Amino acid sequence: MTDAAEVSTAHLLATESPIKRFFRATEIDTRLLGMVGAMLVIWVGFQIFGKLITGEGVFLTPRNLWNLLVQTSAIAVMSTGMVLIIVMRHIDLSVGSMLSFVGVLTGVAQVYWLAPWLGSDNPMIWVVGVAVALGAGAILGAFNGFLVAYAGIPSFIVTLGGLIVYNGAAWWVIRGETVAPMDSYFELIGGTPRASWIGSEASWALGGLVCLAIVVGIVLNRSARARFKFPQRPLWAEAFLILAGCAVTLGTVAVVNAYAWPPLIAERYAKEHNIPVPPGGLIYGHGFAIPVLIALGVGVAMTFLATRTRFGRYVYAIGGNPEAAELAGVNTRKITLLMFMTMGILVGISACITAARLDAASNSLGQFDELYVIAATVIGGTSLAGGVGTIYGALLGALVMQSLQSGMTLLNFDSAVKDVIVGSVLVFAVWIDQIYRRRQS
Amino acid sequence: MNAETKAPLVELKDVSIAFGGIKAVDHASIDLYPGEVVGLLGHNGAGKSTLIKVLSGAYKRDGGDIRINGEEAVINNPRDAKRYGIETIYQTLALADNVDAAANLFLGRELRTRWGTLDDVAMEAQARRVMGRLNPNFRRFKDPVKSLSGGQRQSVAIARAIHFNARILIMDEPTAALGPQETKQVGELIKQLKAEGIGIFLISHDIHDVFDLADRVAVMKNGQVVGSGPVTAMTKDEVLGMIILGKCPPGATPGPGAMAA
Numbered sequence: 001m002t003d004a005a006e007v008s009t010a011h012l013l014a015t016e017s018p019i020k021r022f023f024r025a026t027e028i029d030t031r032l033l034g035m036v037g038a039m040l041v042i043w044v045g046f047q048i049f050g051k052l053i054t055g056e057g058v059f060l061t062p063r064n065l066w067n068l069l070v071q072t073s074a075i076a077v078m079s080t081g082m083v084l085i086i087v088m089r090h091i092d093l094s095v096g097s098m099l100s101f102v103g104v105l106t107g108v109a110q111v112y113w114l115a116p117w118l119g120s121d122n123p124m125i126w127v128v129g130v131a132v133a134l135g136a137g138a139i140l141g142a143f144n145g146f147l148v149a150y151a152g153i154p155s156f157i158v159t160l161g162g163l164i165v166y167n168g169a170a171w172w173v174i175r176g177e178t179v180a181p182m183d184s185y186f187e188l189i190g191g192t193p194r195a196s197w198i199g200s201e202a203s204w205a206l207g208g209l210v211c212l213a214i215v216v217g218i219v220l221n222r223s224a225r226a227r228f229k230f231p232q233r234p235l236w237a238e239a240f241l242i243l244a245g246c247a248v249t250l251g252t253v254a255v256v257n258a259y260a261w262p263p264l265i266a267e268r269y270a271k272e273h274n275i276p277v278p279p280g281g282l283i284y285g286h287g288f289a290i291p292v293l294i295a296l297g298v299g300v301a302m303t304f305l306a307t308r309t310r311f312g313r314y315v316y317a318i319g320g321n322p323e324a325a326e327l328a329g330v331n332t333r334k335i336t337l338l339m340f341m342t343m344g345i346l347v348g349i350s351a352c353i354t355a356a357r358l359d360a361a362s363n364s365l366g367q368f369d370e371l372y373v374i375a376a377t378v379i380g381g382t383s384l385a386g387g388v389g390t391i392y393g394a395l396l397g398a399l400v401m402q403s404l405q406s407g408m409t410l411l412n413f414d415s416a417v418k419d420v421i422v423g424s425v426l427v428f429a430v431w432i433d434q435i436y437r438r439r440q441s
Numbered sequence: 442m443n444a445e446t447k448a449p450l451v452e453l454k455d456v457s458i459a460f461g462g463i464k465a466v467d468h469a470s471i472d473l474y475p476g477e478v479v480g481l482l483g484h485n486g487a488g489k490s491t492l493i494k495v496l497s498g499a500y501k502r503d504g505g506d507i508r509i510n511g512e513e514a515v516i517n518n519p520r521d522a523k524r525y526g527i528e529t530i531y532q533t534l535a536l537a538d539n540v541d542a543a544a545n546l547f548l549g550r551e552l553r554t555r556w557g558t559l560d561d562v563a564m565e566a567q568a569r570r571v572m573g574r575l576n577p578n579f580r581r582f583k584d585p586v587k588s589l590s591g592g593q594r595q596s597v598a599i600a601r602a603i604h605f606n607a608r609i610l611i612m613d614e615p616t617a618a619l620g621p622q623e624t625k626q627v628g629e630l631i632k633q634l635k636a637e638g639i640g641i642f643l644i645s646h647d648i649h650d651v652f653d654l655a656d657r658v659a660v661m662k663n664g665q666v667v668g669s670g671p672v673t674a675m676t677k678d679e680v681l682g683m684i685i686l687g688k689c690p691p692g693a694t695p696g697p698g699a700m701a702a
Contacts, residue, residue, distance in 0.1 A: 224562045225562060227562070228562055228563075228565070228566040230562070230565065230566075304558075307559075308558040308559055309557075309558060309559060310551050310553070310559065313540070313544060313548075313551060313559060316537070316539060316540055316544075317537035317539075317540055317544070317545075317548055318537075319537075319539065320536075320537035320538045320539035320540060320585075321535065321536065321537045321538055323533075323535060324534075324535035324536055324537050324548075325537060325548065325549075326499075326519065327497070327499055327519050327529070327531065327535045328519065328535065328537075328545075328548040328549040328601075329518075329519045329520040329523050329548075329549035329550070330548065330549050331520070387537075387538070387539035388539060
């Protein structure tokens with residue numbers, strides 16, 4: 001607390017109220033905090049509501065939260081790309097039907113081409129299957145991007161056309177059939193069957209690594225700023241950030257680990273592996289599901305892309321002022337094409353998750369996903385006017401959307417009513433955000 | 442001024458550009474020598490900004506040549522222009538409003554760490570240094586440029602142009618957003634850059650500014666050059682006559698836009 005930088009910022013902070021000082025010192029986004037708060041209200045609300053209606057609150061159980069995370073993954077992956085598309089003042093309406101087309105392609109590749117050729121359960125099948133999905137996504141996305149950037153067609157029109165075209169293409173490939181089952185390794189990407197989670201030990205280890213990364217990140221940032229004698233965050237603020245980050249991480253690990261295997265499966269597993277069953281029964285935690293890990297990994301990678309690379313910097317600069325970016329020498333067309341291509345790759349990842357989770361591919365895959373993805377992004381604080389938006393916001397937005405859907409499903413809401421509510425919440429959330437932003441400025 | 446003995450730094454020859462039938466710039470020729478300030482004057486819509494945007498690569502010319510140090514230059518986009526050491530301060534400032542001063546300063550030329558990632562700390566350090574020279578009161582390095590005052594935004598735009606060893610500087614209304622004190626500072630800066638041998642095109646509405654800072658003036662009207670000549674050979678009234686009437690005084694070399702006598 002005798003740090004020189006500490007003293008220099010202290011006088012600046014002294015005139016503010018303690019709450020304001022806390023937020024300034026920790027540089028926590030108050031908007032983010034508001035969203036986390038809203039999500040907790042939704043969670044607790046469903047819990048209480050469930051208790052009143054059904055006599056049993058099932059929302060805040062490890063099992064439901066675990067499922068919630070798995071259900072969110074596909075939308076979450078795509079929303080990280082949609083943020084940057086919208087930041088660049090574009091839109092991609094084609095992601096839902098592109099997902100269905102790409103899902104169908106990888107399904108057909110696995111079931112009709114690879115399995116007969118390599119024999120089913122060959123470990124190469126899932127590798128090629130995933131490569132087909134990512135490659136097809138990249139090509140379709142790049143094509144969208146080419147039409148937007150080089151042919152100069154508005155992205156709304158290009159991707160609206162894409163929505164219809166890819167939808168038709170998916171039908172055209174399989175004529176409305178459902179392709180199933182997927183390869184047994186490929187299924188693991190989806191998060192439902194057998195062992196598509198990593199277990200409690202690995203989850204704790206992963207949680208520990210993330211905590212370590214948080215500490216190292218903050219220390220490195222501090223030392224870099226010290227090297228140039230820049231103002232620093234106060235030490236207590238750094239400590240708070242470390243503690244909060246680690247608490248959230250380890251809390252999440254605890255929740256996914258608390259969801260134990262069904263007793264019969266645990267018993268069968270024990271019998272197969274000659275493990276003696278103690279009197280209380282065996283308890284195996286699920287730990288993180290693979291699709292959730294994929295979504296988290298994508299979130300980290302996209303945050304890195306957005307904030308630490310030239311590409312990300314250009315995406316934001318183009319969103320802030322396309323003309324200025326061009327005049328500053330940024331190749332805006334190339335960046336636009338690459339961004340749409342990135343979006344396509346993310347659609348490919350989501351297509352794998354969705355097809356693997358259903359263990360089938362059909363042309364109804366991903367229906368309306370474009371709307372959920374855009375909604376998640378907008379709830380997550382991305383401005384449709386461009387230039388503003390964060391990856392973590394979109395991930396949270398996706399979780400909020402899915403929480404609403406899943407909570408209402410648990411309470412047996414009619415699906416028509418669900419749609420009415422989800423749509424209304426989207427508009428309401430944006431309205432609240434507008435009020436917040438107007439107050440800020 | 443014995444500028445004529447040196448090779449011209451920039452020579453624009455018979456440059457033309459039209460937008461849908463309207464000749465925004467019509468066979469305009471101007472030149473610029475090292476360490477010289479050329480004031481470009483004219484009404485709104487006279488074609489000054491358009492001509493200069495051809496040089497900075499923002500517009501593609503329909504005809505004419507650009508020579509840099511006597512050699513044919515290929516300028517098809519802003520990146521090409523920067524490669525020739527041409528830096529521009531646009532009238533609109535051309536800043537990305539949603540990112541901070543350092544990000545704008547280095548936009549398109551980011552410093553990177555040895556892993557190829559953005560070196561934000563180093564960029565902030567250099568930004569602090571260059572901004573300290575231009576505007577010592579500037580403190581808001583973390584805020585998006587949108588929230589800065591007009592003068593602060595202007596200094597970010599100027600910093601961006603001078604930070605990368607420009608040889609040719611184009612200033613389009615550089616003092617439009619500034620108060621008297623800051624305008625004076627920009628004047629000092631222009632003199633200093635001139636002393637370093639940089640050639641400067643100064644576009645301004647303010648004829649007094651131009652007379653204070655420029656060595657030569659060129660006047661445009663309806664996309665054509667009315668005439669050009671050293672400021673010492675002309676009065677302000679004569680220059681106004683060129684701007685308003687297109688009448689070329691005896692002290693200036695008439696261009697294609699000069700009114701037939």
